[in-house]
Amino acid sequence: MNDKQTERVISALDELAIETPSWGFADTGTRFGKFLQDGAAIDINDKMADAAEVHRYTGCCPSMAVHVLWDFKDSKDVPSVIQAAEKLGIKLGAVNPNVFEGQLYKYGSVCNRDQTPREDAKAHLLDSVEIAKQVSSRYLSLWFGDGSNYPGQANIRWRKRAMTQCLQEVAGEMAADQIMLVEYKPFEPAFYHTDLADWGMAYLVAKAVGPKTKVIVDTGHHYQGQNVEQIVAWLLDEDMLGGFHFNDRRYADDDLTLGSIDPYQVFRIFHEILFFRWETGKKPEIAYMIDQSHNDKNKIEATIQTVCTAQELYAKAALVRHAELTRFQENNSEIDAEECLREAFFTDVRPALIEWRKRHGLSPDPLRAFRESGYTGRAAKERKERRIALGIRAASSYA
Ligand code: PSV
Ligand code: MN
Numbered sequence: 001m002n003d004k005q006t007e008r009v010i011s012a013l014d015e016l017a018i019e020t021p022s023w024g025f026a027d028t029g030t031r032f033g034k035f036l037q038d039g040a041a042i043d044i045n046d047k048m049a050d051a052a053e054v055h056r057y058t059g060c061c062p063s064m065a066v067h068v069l070w071d072f073k074d075s076k077d078v079p080s081v082i083q084a085a086e087k088l089g090i091k092l093g094a095v096n097p098n099v100f101e102g103q104l105y106k107y108g109s110v111c112n113r114d115q116t117p118r119e120d121a122k123a124h125l126l127d128s129v130e131i132a133k134q135v136s137s138r139y140l141s142l143w144f145g146d147g148s149n150y151p152g153q154a155n156i157r158w159r160k161r162a163m164t165q166c167l168q169e170v171a172g173e174m175a176a177d178q179i180m181l182v183e184y185k186p187f188e189p190a191f192y193h194t195d196l197a198d199w200g201m202a203y204l205v206a207k208a209v210g211p212k213t214k215v216i217v218d219t220g221h222h223y224q225g226q227n228v229e230q231i232v233a234w235l236l237d238e239d240m241l242g243g244f245h246f247n248d249r250r251y252a253d254d255d256l257t258l259g260s261i262d263p264y265q266v267f268r269i270f271h272e273i274l275f276f277r278w279e280t281g282k283k284p285e286i287a288y289m290i291d292q293s294h295n296d297k298n299k300i301e302a303t304i305q306t307v308c309t310a311q312e313l314y315a316k317a318a319l320v321r322h323a324e325l326t327r328f329q330e331n332n333s334e335i336d337a338e339e340c341l342r343e344a345f346f347t348d349v350r351p352a353l354i355e356w357r358k359r360h361g362l363s364p365d366p367l368r369a370f371r372e373s374g375y376t377g378r379a380a381k382e383r384k385e386r387r388i389a390l391g392i393r394a395a396s397s398y399a
Contacts (some may be wrong), residue, residue: 147190214242243287
């Protein structure tokens with residue numbers, strides 16, 4: 001890499017902030033069970049402390065997304081949580097309501113034919129808007145498990161209209177500078193139809209809800225072989241890309257570490273964003289967030305690994321020579337155009353990443369520095385004792 005390339009990478013990285021998810025620090029599992037870890041976060045204070053560790057070593061994760069039901073016992077918690085976050089030097093980020101776990105939502109939340117769960121879901125969404133205002137969060141990030149399991153079970157068109165109407169009402173209560181993000185996913189928990197199953201459905205609903213609403217792309221929420229970067233390019237062109245939930249997938253929504261299966265796809269997504277910016281001169285506001293379940297990995301280490309992977313792939317995308325690429329595209333020089341991408345992708349950007357970290361007073365190797373800090377051992381000991389005191393089963397006593 002020459003100096004010019006290094007500077008290009010450094011200024012690109014200066015603009016990349018990544019939000020960590022509170023739930024990525026807690027014990028998570030699959031529907032077949034959980035493998036517990038002594039060091040896993042027990043409550044929101046632990047999660048914020050863990051998120052602050054990630055930020056301490058990576059220097060680019062200043063905020064943590066929250067999941068309302070998993071993080072707040074009730075809204076009275078909010079001021080003390082804000083204070084604790086300030087003390088730790090992080091901010092609370094996207095607020096994620098949860099209308100997919102309650103028994104009440106067996107047949108859906110905002111799309112349920114029964115008015116009681118529908119009203120309940122709307123009330124929870126409105127409470128979440130309030131929390132977002134209190135924590136000065138710009139984002140209300142919505143994902144619905146709504147759908148049905150058998151053909152004929154649901155009136156799909158009725159449910160589409162119910163979803164749109166509810167979100168319009170919720171958006172009406174949001175502050176002028178707040179943004180609603182709408183997430184799609186093809187299946188799970190519903191296995192026949194999902195009310196927001198793909199980006200087109202999310203786009204139509206977001207458009208109908210209004211200008212404060214954008215689509216969020218969870219990279220794991222696509223069918224095998226789907227061209228995710230094309231979706232990103234189309235959303236960018238429509239000014240409808242609001243953000244990402246980063247993770248990787250091999251089979252379905254596996255919640256694996258970003259780039260662990262297909263790093264070239266992540267690179268291509270970043271390339272579409274940076275190419276759009278170069279070509280249009282526009283700088284769309286995109287919320288980059290992680291949404292992963294670190295079921296068996298050390299959770300903080302997995303998060304640091306994810307962030308470093310994202311930085312590396314973003315840095316590679318920043319090296320694409322856009323003017324040349326445009327020329328090759330215009331001339332239909334497909335090999336040369338493809339080589340523009342391959343050359344950038346196969347460049348070893350690690351020296352530039354180290355330089356960026358040096359300039360920000362960070363360790364050149366965030367994962368190693370975190371490991372050497374001994375945080376995991378200390379947290380595991382303290383959290384294990386606290387679990388015992390609280391009567392929660394500790395990992396080492398899990399039989
Ligand atoms: C659903 O699979 C999802 O991607 C949504 O973003 C949820 O908020 C999150 O996972 C919960 O882990
Ligand atoms: Mn997600």
